[in-house]
Amino acid sequence: MKVLVPVKRVIDYNIKPRVKADGSGVETAGVKMSMNPFDEIAVEEAVRLKEKGVVSEIIAVSIGEAKAQDTLRTAMAMGADRSILVETDVVTEPLAVAKVLKALVEKEKPDLVILGKQAIDDDMNATGQMLAGLLDRPQATFASKVDVADGAVTVTREIDGGAQTIKLALPAIITADLRLNEPRYASLPNIMKARKKPMEKITPADLGVDMTPRLSVISVAEPPERKAGIKLDSAAELVSRLRNEAKVI
Amino acid sequence: MTVLVFLDHEGGVIRQASRSAIAAANRLGDVDVLVTGPDAAAAAKSAAAIPGVKKVLQVTDTTGSSELAEPVAALLAQLADGYTHILATSSATAKNVLPRAAALLDVQPIPDIVAINDADTFVRPIYAGSALATVKSADAKKVITVRASSFEPVAAEGGNAVIEDVALPAGPGGSTFVSTELSKSERPELESARVVVSGGNGMQNEENFKLLEPLADRLGAAIGASRAAVDKGFVSNEYQVGQTGKIVAPELYIAMGISGAIQHLAGMKDSKVIVAVNKDPEAPIFQVADYGIVGDLFTILPQLEAELDKAG
Ligand SMILES: Cc1cc2nc3c(=O)[nH]c(=O)nc-3n(C[C@H](O)[C@H](O)[C@H](O)COP(=O)(O)OP(=O)(O)OC[C@H]3O[C@@H](n4cnc5c(N)ncnc54)[C@H](O)[C@@H]3O)c2cc1C
Ligand SMILES: Cc1cc2nc3c(=O)[nH]c(=O)nc-3n(C[C@H](O)[C@H](O)[C@H](O)COP(=O)(O)OP(=O)(O)OC[C@H]3O[C@@H](n4cnc5c(N)ncnc54)[C@H](O)[C@@H]3O)c2cc1C
16 A cells, blocks of 8 residues: 655754744745654654555655755655655645645555644644545544554544544545654665655646645744743742732732 | 634533634624534533624534544535634644635635734744744635634623524545543643643653642642653643643743743743743743742742642
8 A cells, every 4th residue: 555645844843943034934044954843753654554564655745845855855764665846936835735735646546645733834734634625535633543454544633632533444644643653763774775766856737736825924023022030049939929929829 | 794613612611712712703703603523512502602602503413423524624614605714713623624624615724823913814823933924815715723822712601692503414434433532630721721830851750740730739720741741651642732732821830840942832931920940040941931940849849839838
């Protein structure tokens, strides 16, 4: 069985993003970029399914600028077999990304698409659900456990009050939550091998997808800064300040 | 303009976070609401009592399919005709369903808004709250989730809306509900608690994490946790505060043994007063804390309890 894993190139999670002076967005020039952490988890899950013999082929796909190639190489170093770059300089909104992915799913016919639950740049938490909607296929979001057996996948999902388990007939869409697994680091030999794995390059137009964003960004601003307060010496002083100064207890 | 709000409820009681979504919806137009899931009939009664709600649409279903995204998204897309905006609070349930409904409507959703500028223009945090983006939607209909901590919830009582039944469409099939495991707690709900006491990696283990309970009891607080505490199994996932957990903005947030990674701050930095206890004076949490104590939390916890018991 085939798995498609969409991976997104985002500002590394250790870096504090800075708003551009002209308020048009967040500075990405010269900033360390990495694979979206949730997508690493998605790739890892696909690789584990392959190691178990459930999956035969893993295809990584990224939609974005030419540099997203680096992210695809990382995915292949982790264990994806080949990759597809859908190159565009347009801001990638989940609706448009989902349309591109739908076209690729129709072409590649994977049994599973495993996405990250959210990209840590725009925090939309939408693409997987939208892809499932467009394909009219079952979905399991925020997965913390995935079991594939007999043409179906049983998924435990993180929900507000605890956990939910659902069973989906394949083909289906899954989005990965943090606790699904701990992604591996790519080893040096695997990084070398990944350089020779195939990468196809296409454009959204090749797939007949219009990428025009529906949301226009009016401005991007820094949130109000919180100032560091004071350090206290004792629990007694803290309780007294909370009572008499902050008046919150 | 009429707005449809998809409500979350627990055991038939509408969640406070959903009343915040209604508050946001009131700024946009007349409000109808939709309730689904187990106990929907009780939830519909509770929704009908919310002032300002015109009509309650209820799905009473005993098959478990109203707990699945597919039919509920299909229903929202069907109902969308009569509405300019579809809103919900940013809960796990809504995040599962609304983007799917948006795709069916060919609409780009607008997640997690913190302010409404006009019927098309909204403010939302990006990059774990490191920036606030003002975005304008070109879609004819808007599908929106609302960050509850940014909108004062409407009252729970005083209204008298009509209740109507709606049927759940079949959806694409292929998805079956197996089970739900909810953790039981007598404490206030994390996202709407007035006080939150959170523990991190510094709590060391599951046993020690329980030491936060006496403090939380004294303050009537909900308990939260950092991702490290959840990953190590001190508490279960629904306690996680942060970019990928719950977003809270209580009057008082007490962080015990939490370093203050931006992903954690993203979930609590809008709290009114932040207290941090950490043995490392350089811990980033102190940069956002109004009051900090540098020291061993296991020494300070019992002292805090004793002080609270004095002159209370
Ligand atoms: C104010 C603002 C400013 C922006 N500025 C920029 C900018 O300067 N540059 C820019 O490039 N974009 C920019 N964007 C777009 C933004 O970064 C996201 O690409 C877009 O909104 C998608 O949201 P998301 O990635 O959070 O989707 P989510 O739905 O959170 O993503 C979930 C999952 O979908 C998959 N996925 C999503 N996108 C892709 C992709 N492109 N390729 C492969 N898989 C994917 C991944 O598996 C991911 O884990 C901006 C958006 C806004 C609102
Ligand atoms: C994609 C992504 C999403 C994430 N989402 C979240 C999220 O939603 N929420 C979240 O919290 N994190 C999230 N994280 C993780 C985050 O980056 C941090 O790793 C995490 O918050 C650290 O938790 P912590 O502060 O408890 O642990 P640590 O960083 O280990 O800090 C423990 C602190 O306890 C102090 N301490 C230890 N012992 C004592 C003692 N006896 N007395 C007093 N102080 C003591 C230490 O000095 C230290 O500062 C995310 C990370 C990624 C990559």
